[in-house]
Amino acid sequence: MKEYQTSQIRNIALIGHNGSGKTTFVERTLFNTGVTTRLGSVQAGTAAMDFEEEEVSRNSSISTALAPIEFQGKKINLLDTPGYMDFIGEVNSALVVSDGVLVFVEAVAGVEVGTEVVTQAARERNLPQILLVTKMDRENVRVSRVMESINANLEGNFVNLQLPIGEGPDFKGIIDLVKMEARLGEKATVAPIPADMADDAEEARMALIEAAAEGDDSLMEKYFEEENLTSEEIVRGLKGAMAQGLVTPIIYSAPEPGIAVEPVLEILASYIPSPDNRTFAATNAAGDEVEIEGKDTSHLAAFIFKTREDPYGRSSYIRVFSGILESDSRVWASHLDSEVRVGTLQTVTGKETTPITRLHSGDIGVVVKLGDTGTNETLCDRGHVLTLPKIQQPSPIASVAIHPKSQSDVAKLSQSLNRLVGEDLTLTWHTEPATHETILSGMGVTHLDIAVKKAHSKFGVNLTTSIPKVPYRETITKTNSAEYTHKKQTGGAGQYGRVFIRLESLDDDAEFEFASEIFGGAISAPFVSATEKGCRQALEAGPTAGYPVVGVKAIVFDGKEHPVDSKEIAFQTAGRECFKKAMLGAGPVLLEPIYKVVVTVPADNMGDIMGDMNTRRARVLGIEQEGTKSVVICEVPLAEVLTYASDLRSMTQGRGVFRMEFSNYGRIPAHLQEQIVAHAKKEREEEG
Ligand SMILES: Nc1nc2c(ncn2[C@@H]2O[C@H](COP(=O)(O)OP(=O)(O)OP(=O)(O)O)[C@@H](O)[C@H]2O)c(=O)[nH]1
Ligand SMILES: [Mg+2]
Numbered sequence: 001m002k003e004y005q006t007s008q009i010r011n012i013a014l015i016g017h018n019g020s021g022k023t024t025f026v027e028r029t030l031f032n033t034g035v036t037t038r039l040g041s042v043q044a045g046t047a048a049m050d051f052e053e054e055e056v057s058r059n060s061s062i063s064t065a066l067a068p069i070e071f072q073g074k075k076i077n078l079l080d081t082p083g084y085m086d087f088i089g090e091v092n093s094a095l096v097v098s099d100g101v102l103v104f105v106e107a108v109a110g111v112e113v114g115t116e117v118v119t120q121a122a123r124e125r126n127l128p129q130i131l132l133v134t135k136m137d138r139e140n141v142r143v144s145r146v147m148e149s150i151n152a153n154l155e156g157n158f159v160n161l162q163l164p165i166g167e168g169p170d171f172k173g174i175i176d177l178v179k180m181e182a183r184l185g186e187k188a189t190v191a192p193i194p195a196d197m198a199d200d201a202e203e204a205r206m207a208l209i210e211a212a213a214e215g216d217d218s219l220m221e222k223y224f225e226e227e228n229l230t231s232e233e234i235v236r237g238l239k240g241a242m243a244q245g246l247v248t249p250i251i252y253s254a255p256e257p258g259i260a261v262e263p264v265l266e267i268l269a270s271y272i273p274s275p276d277n278r279t280f281a282a283t284n285a286a287g288d289e290v291e292i293e294g295k296d297t298s299h300l301a302a303f304i305f306k307t308r309e310d311p312y313g314r315s316s317y318i319r320v321f322s323g324i325l326e327s328d329s330r331v332w333a334s335h336l337d338s339e340v341r342v343g344t345l346q347t348v349t350g351k352e353t354t355p356i357t358r359l360h361s362g363d364i365g366v367v368v369k370l371g372d373t374g375t376n377e378t379l380c381d382r383g384h385v386l387t388l389p390k391i392q393q394p395s396p397i398a399s400v401a402i403h404p405k406s407q408s409d410v411a412k413l414s415q416s417l418n419r420l421v422g423e424d425l426t427l428t429w430h431t432e433p434a435t436h437e438t439i440l441s442g443m444g445v446t447h448l449d450i451a452v453k454k455a456h457s458k459f460g461v462n463l464t465t466s467i468p469k470v471p472y473r474e475t476i477t478k479t480n481s482a483e484y485t486h487k488k489q490t491g492g493a494g495q496y497g498r499v500f501i502r503l504e505s506l507d508d509d510a511e512f513e514f515a516s517e518i519f520g521g522a523i524s525a526p527f528v529s530a531t532e533k534g535c536r537q538a539l540e541a542g543p544t545a546g547y548p549v550v551g552v553k554a555i556v557f558d559g560k561e562h563p564v565d566s567k568e569i570a571f572q573t574a575g576r577e578c579f580k581k582a583m584l585g586a587g588p589v590l591l592e593p594i595y596k597v598v599v600t601v602p603a604d605n606m607g608d609i610m611g612d613m614n615t616r617r618a619r620v621l622g623i624e625q626e627g628t629k630s631v632v633i634c635e636v637p638l639a640e641v642l643t644y645a646s647d648l649r650s651m652t653q654g655r656g657v658f659r660m661e662f663s664n665y666g667r668i669p670a671h672l673q674e675q676i677v678a679h680a681k682k683e684r685e686e687e688g
Contacts, residue, residue: 016104017114089426100272110149161249215240275362298322396441474542477587484578534575
């Protein structure tokens, strides 16, 4: 591939609901521009973009794939994102490295919830958008219905940049409203506008001119005087209006049969800005915020936005935001705080790589084995350290407990999990101290299911999953004191320690405090510390059901030591046992984790969601209206929302979304506490 300068580069994320046709568009484009010799098909599992094992088996994308398209002297880096909402993390990272987006709206289904979510994310990043109404060849396409759906469900001011010629099986091509010509068939042959559409085209062009005039004050003046603009002025005005988020042009295509595809590329090349007109926020070595210009002549700032593991090593996907990144060079990794060696840079199309010598400012490429760097790393000059902002990702909303199948799986577990989460920053794992389970958390059931499959296919680890146990806590409700003597005299040196401990309840968030009210040296300082150590041991498993203890202050206020037999270990034991004894009389209760949950659903679903939340012991904090959506904000015990990701999906046919984050630990109603305690007791007995 030839070398492209910044002004020739376009970085465009393809976004839209699951199955809206993004990958098919890229496959058609790769074929038309001669990159592939056979047209790849998602359905047949031959798509260059959907090359991961799980993508082939699901006939759907699960991660962002890259396709650099050489077109009319430009390099258009297409980022084909997955539309399934469990993989929203992939969309977020693609948006960070894009200068504009192509939004896919399926001509029959119209705007679906996934499209609403991702266009919102693109708007938050102020990225210019072009909306592609795709699959125009399908039976039952009604353009008027699609337009209604767009205007009702998406934010923005939409204007036709093209008109479709025919719809459904009669779709023949489009009218270019700037050049005022038709483009017909697979070759997008230029033809006169069909006579019966001439009036519609004139009218649509006037609307387009009005929208373009908004983008530029001088154009607005001219428009008021002459009610007309030249073709160049329309392009300039629209680009300006798009950059300010004032307008979103709509275009039409049917990539599977290959109708009206080339005009899409022409429009991407002309309307999505090249990276050299942009500036980006970064942080310098002193920690000050600086603005960097997207130019070759600026200092190097290159960002790793995606990491992919395969048996040959780790691939880092990089966008250069400023400066030039050279093959076989040494650069500074700002988070790692060390130098790393850059091997051969590559461009990739799906998984096919081509070596290149350098990436100019704005370009996207890949390098393998880049030391210990991971996603979110900034590569820069050692003498001029720059750090680009990390990709913002949502908190996980679904978790499973994972269990290695065999001993060899146990040995490989943590390393494999670390590599999995390194590839996907919406995936996290931890060991829960309260339940001793290994918990994998992510954006939905499918996300977790695929992660478990990847652990097997990529790293050879076999895992089973279960619904996680709730990590309860124990605390006290009143002050109580106890005394305990630890005494052991079996020949030789004995053990002796006696302590008096008072427990007091702490505020909600505090975990543990320890204090000494020993005056006059009833027990000496080292034994006070040993007593504290004993109390801390007792925190690990409370007396009610064996869960960690929080919210307790322990005060040792008296005690006794023996001149010979008192050792630290004796006071540790005394402290631990005394704490347990005191807790039993301090009104011990169980606490459960409470999450703040924000559910967004179509207004029609609102009643169902509220009714359902009532059965989950939820406390509703508020209800808001956002356009056609209702937003329910509530606090719910984790125990009631362990499978909410799939429950909400089935309650709303996938049209509802939610986020959740830990809020606090709250008291459990007495009748539930009895059940939990009985259950925990039974489990302990089973474990022996
Ligand atoms: N009739 C028709 N079908 C199409 C067209 N484009 C895509 N499809 C079909 O729509 C289905 C989904 O297409 P994909 O390209 O996988 O959609 P996607 O947006 O990449 O989907 P995700 O990766 O899951 O988000 C496939 O079965 C395609 O064959 C089109 O232009 N016409
Ligand atoms: Mg896809």
